[in-house]
Amino acid sequence: METPTILAMFSKNNSEHRHLNTNRDYLKKYLLKLYPRTIQSIILISFTLVSSVCMLFLGMSMYQRFEGRSRQMMTDNSLLMLSRTTDSIEDYLRRMRRISDAMYYDIIKDMDFESEDLSSEINLLYEANKDNLVSFALFASNGDLISAAPIALQKEMANVTEQNWFTTAFNKMENLHFSTPHVQNLFMDETDYRYHWVISLSRAVDLNYGGKPRMGVLLVDMNYETIQQMLEGVNQANSSQYVYLITGNGQLIYHPKAEQISLGIHDENFAQAAGYDDGVYEESFEGEKRIVVVDTVSYTGWKLVSVTPVRNFYLGMKSTRYFVILVAALTGLAMIIMNQLVTWRVTEPLLKLNESIKNMEAGNSDSAIYIGGTYEVEHLGKTLQRSLDEINRLMKDIVIEQEEKRKSELDALxxxxxxxxxxxxxxxxxxxxxxxxxxxxxxxxxxxxxxxxxxxxxxxxxxxxxxxxxxxxxxxxxxxxxxxxxxxxxxxxxxxxxxxxxxxxxxxxxxxxxxxxxxxxxxxxxxxxxxxxxxxxxxxxxxxxxxxxxxxxxxxxxxxxxxxxxxxxxxxxxxxxxxxxxxxxxxxxxxxxxxxxxxxxxxxxxxxxxxxxxxxxxxxxxxxxxxx
CATH class of the missing domain: 3.30.565.10 (Histidine kinase-like ATPase, C-terminal domain)
Structure with missing residues (x-):
């Protein structure tokens, strides 16, 4: 019983081996059918693959380079825009400082407050600059109002000495101090019942009372709308980015969405922006990547910040991306057509040479000679090579002669x-x-x-x-x-x-x-x-x-x-x-x-x-x- 079992197993293994070989041969024949065997097919496929890879690499490289250049141009434009806006704000604040200096050094310094009245001078200076100012005011060190322009009544509940601008002026007496935007709450104007948003410029001043020095505070309330309009104009002109203004410690001065921020609907990265030095930064805030450009306003320490969401940049690149894809597709089509033409031009002579072997074997001695293949064909080719070389030499001479003739004709013309x-x-x-x-x-x-x-x-x-x-x-x-x-x-x-x-x-x-x-x-x-x-x-x-x-x-x-x-x-x-x-x-x-x-x-x-x-x-x- 053992022998028949072994024979049966051997027969089964042989059957499986033959079946495996049959499948392998079938797969090999199938792959050979798929593999290009003609020179024309090999060159066409090779050229197409190489050119497609090169074109894809070149297209991606050019797109990335263009994207980088476009991104750099957007950043440079942001820097330029921010620099110009900073210059405008600095120019405005510089004018306010000059007004404060003129009030202090040209008027207050030379006045004896025990016998003289400041009203006419302060009103005159206010009238000359009222387009950019809301009010002038001079206070004693105890908070009493000495003089103000325009003529207004001080609110009874207004405690001047507790105001931030007042205390800051005495803390650093040698400097001028700019406050954050706030509603003016010191005076009641009988002719104007509006709330005035102002930025207060305060400084400690020396007052002369009959030769006795006293301290006071000069307050210049600048019209906040001037800076607001300045920055709103910048934001309206640039839809892909926005600009806001904060103090050096991150307090908000201006933001296009200030109301939403105050209501908690919108948030902004003020703390991190306040810590940036002047320059360009990339950050991620609330899951959004964006480019931040910071520029500091001289003297005040305020920071002007430009924010460009990266998604806005890619939205602008959308049409460029489609254009690159279209150009790549058209170029690819042109390259396929060109490859077919080149392949045909390259392989056609080879196919003719292959046909010439058949003609030579048929006894056509006028056909061109192909050296290669079997030993007999190669020997026959070498035997006739001398004649072929002579023919080729004569043909080259003719080509050179024709080229020289063409050049001579062109030189003569x-x-x-x-x-x-x-x-x-x-x-x-x-x-x-x-x-x-x-x-x-x-x-x-x-x-x-x-x-x-x-x-x-x-x-x-x-x-x-x-x-x-x-x-x-x-x-x-x-x-x-x-x-x-x-x-x-x-x-x-x-x-x-x-x-x-x-x-x-x-x-x-x-x-x-x-x-x-x-x-x-x-x-x-x-x-x-x-x-x-x-x-x-x-x-x-x-x-x-x-x-x-x-x-x-x-x-x-x-x-x-x-x-x-x-x-x-x-x-x-x-x-x-x-x-x-x-x-x-x-x-x-x-x-x-x-x-x-x-x-x-x-x-x-x-x-x-x-x-x-x-x-x-x-x-x-x-x-x-x-x-x-």
Whole structure:
């Protein structure tokens, strides 16, 4: 009975092992089907994954950087706003101190209270400053009222000596003391039954009673509404943050929600804010993160505090976040399309080479050789490699020859300074020096030097439009001196286009044509306008003159090699410019000419709007950017 049992177990184990191997083979075949096996698939997936990761990392980095910069800008704006508000409050308090000083040092110090009355002087000073004051008052050390303005009756129940401003004045007699906002409860005004919220400015003063010194307290009740309106204006102008004012020990002076705080509906972190030095802090209060900016009001020790909840910042970033996501999505889509195009361009030659092996095996000796694969194919490839190398060498020579031919053609078309123009300019400079017109000669030499500087451009053929326009302006400045301002030159250039790239020396030849074949021999004053603007993704530069114009029968041939258009030579420069533009940017760009006899001519230069970066310039120099 034992043997059959062992055989049964062995059979069962073999069955399970075969089943496991079958499942493993099936899984392996399934994974092989999923795994990309063609070169095109591998490159496409690899490029897409790498570019997606890079784009995601770049997008997150740029967003975080933008978020940080935006947050820093908000903080800087808070600092600037707080500094300006502090300056306004300090200026107001400084004026109040000057009023108190004027009352004390100019009036009270020089008065004998035993024989003189303070009423007229205190009323006069009050009238001069009543817009910012509620009252003036002078008290004796026992609390008796000596004088007050405006004229008012002291309340019978008002115990002056127990008032905080009174006791503080005697505690530190050498200083001026600012109180917190409170309702004035000293006087009864028969003409005004309102409650006045004031900030009291008090100081201990020396009083002269017939040569006997006594002590008193000078009280200036400032109108609290002045500071309140100041801070309310700041809060209304900044919806994402709010500002409040406290004393150095955390007592409230102003808060936009002062009523809610007094009723216990709202709370504020006064104690912690009072302990902050001037600067920027991040804190968490009642579960809310916020940015706190503190600035101290000089002399008083008051602290002006700006609070910006972090959630307000992120609400402002919401549209930016959506914009970044949209840009990332569009960029991702563009990259997928670009990856497909690049993959196709990269793998197509390889697929053709693979097909060429089949052609070679079929006996097609004209097909290209692929070295690799089996030993037989590799041996066959090496045997024919010498011939293939020769073919490749010849092909490279052809490519180099064509490139040199293109460069030679471009250099031939790249017109430089007309020797005749240079001769006439130097002759004019000599004439100016001989005629002792030194300033004009210096101006001509300066303009000519700048003209050469742009013309050379360190050997570059692609320059910013700003340099091209400067070159044109230098050229026209020289021509205006040569022709003794026989024409007027106008410039209407949109600054937006100056930061884009152009082929060098395309405006000056057209301006030269406008002078020599347009306005040079006009009886009346000629006028040339150089206009530049951007429209969508294109740039247009127009040279407009009010000269004799071009006959309609010549217009169709101006931008061709047809000699009927250039009997007087005016068409050569235009063809030059037109070809150079099209060599760099494609046939969609170049010149467009409009003209009417006796009405003038307008030549329009059409260019793509390419930002003037070093990378774009180098690619254009190499012929790597085409906008056809």
């Amino acid at each position: 790249q017109s430089q300074i007309n020797p005749h123009f240079l001769y006439n300019t130097l002759d004019s400079i000599v004439w100016m020096i001989e005629g002792e017109h030194y300033e004009e000669a210096v101006f001509m030499i300066t303009q000519l030097a700048s003209l050469f500087r742009v013309s050379l451009s360190k050997g570059r053929t692609i320059i910013p439009i700003e340099d091209e326009l400067r070159h044109a302006e230098n050229y026209m400045n020289i021509q205006k001196v040569r022709f003794k301002n026989a024409f007027v030159m106008n410039y209407e250039i949109d600054p937006e286009i100056k930061g884009c790239l152009t082929v060098k020396l395309i405006v000056q030849p057209i301006l030269e044509n406008a002078i020599y074949y347009g306005v040079k021999n006009m009886d009346e004053d000629g006028e040339i306008t150089l206009k530049g603007y951007r429209k969508d993704d294109d740039i247009f530069i127009e040279v407009i003159d009010n000269g004799y114009g071009i006959p309609s029968e010549k217009l169709p041939y101006l931008l061709t090699e047809d000699k009927r258009a250039s009997k007087n030579g005016s068409g050569v420069g235009l063809i030059n410019v037109h070809k150079r533009i099209q060599l760099r940017f494609g046939d969609s760009y170049g010149l467009h000419i409009e003209s009417e006899p006796d009405e003038g001519t307008k030549v329009t230069i059409h260019l793509p709007a390419i930002p003037a970066t070093e990378e774009n310039r180098e690619m254009l120099e190499k012929g790597g950017l085409r906008y056809e």
